[in-house]
Amino acid sequence: MCLTIPAQVLEVKDNIAKVEEGQGIKEVDVGFIKDLKKGDWILHTVGTVVRKIDAKDAQEIIELLKKTAYYPKKTSVEFQKILEKAQKNIELSRQDIKYLLLSEGEEKETLYSEANLVRQTYLRDFFCIHGIIEFSNYCKNDCFYCGLRTENKNLKRYRMTIPEIVKTAVGAVNKKGYKLLVLQSGEDYFYTDEMLVEIIKKIKEKCRVFIFMSVGERGYRAYKRMKEAGVSGVLFRFETSNPRLFKRLHPKGKNLKNRLEHLKFFRDLGYFIATGSLIGLPGQKIDDLIEDILMTKKWANMVSMGPFLPTENTPLAISKCQYLNDKKVELNLKMISVLRLISKSSRIPVVTALETLAGVDIRKKALQSGANSLMFNLTPAKYRPHYKIYGNKFYQEENIWEKYGLFKDKESYQMLEERMARELEV
């Protein structure tokens, strides 16, 4: 579902409402809202009022999405040249990206606000809200950073049944209005390809929703079948673009090459790809993050990156990456901003790991630094505490978003469909 910036009604005449929003005065069709009057606050999309909204909630959303007008004072000529290049769509060099990632003070704030401006210019006032259902925490892999690794014998494991998964997904769509759901699990072959296909088909039969799968390296045949069953996208991080670091973090013969091969055939199969890396891994250097940004730009229709959080019962439980550790939050924000500057209309969600590390206020900061979507956890409450990729995962009821996301409105599905189609064409 998508959220638009609220607007205030100035006048209503002949089913047309004149409304004022941040960017000026607009005329919109009043649609089904017949009792609209001067002073009301509304949400509108594709030229039509969709619903009235409380003045207080309107202010809260406006505040959240506010333009951060930041006028640089002390920025260097080099910094200004980099921003100019980005504005003119000239490719940024590795050196340029490094400069931005290392920026401080006024330059850092200017980077964030520039990215916010680019988001507003290219994506207007739409924010997308996606849901994730974590249906199994079994995993055959042993990634050193991840709490779901097989070797973690202290984790209470669960698997949702097919009817449970379908019910959770259909409920999220029909009751709450989600239009895009990610189905995620560890790499768990208890669910055969046939079972995954069955889940997908059953959900698609019962509701209109975009399904993204996040089930690991299951190979070409499985992904071909899932695509044919109606899946739209994949959430599949390459984790790090550095092949040596990748090898160090992934035992059992896993390698970056196989991950990249997956990304390649995802693209051939027409999948919408959400990918990216972990930020602040032990041994990771700033140059690795630059390569991560470039690799993300190459593959991602949607960016998915977040900070690495040391997790109990893993070999990296007390890991300290001296170099990047303290700066993970800031680096994540800067990476969001750089990706927004070089990939102007891409989808960039604020991820749970960032909220876990930095608290809920980071959401606003990230949205004002170029991010444009959110991913909410829809895993049933009884399973949620056991999906411990990392500890103390951030969770909150998303009242205002779920209340005012354009749920139940077919426009918001169509809008998403058109946008995804456009994205895949290029």
Ligand code: 5AD
């Ligand atoms: N901290 C942050 N993110 C993690 N992931 C796995 N372990 C951690 C951790 N300790 C991320 C990986 C994976 C996604 C599902 O979760 O990037 O792709």
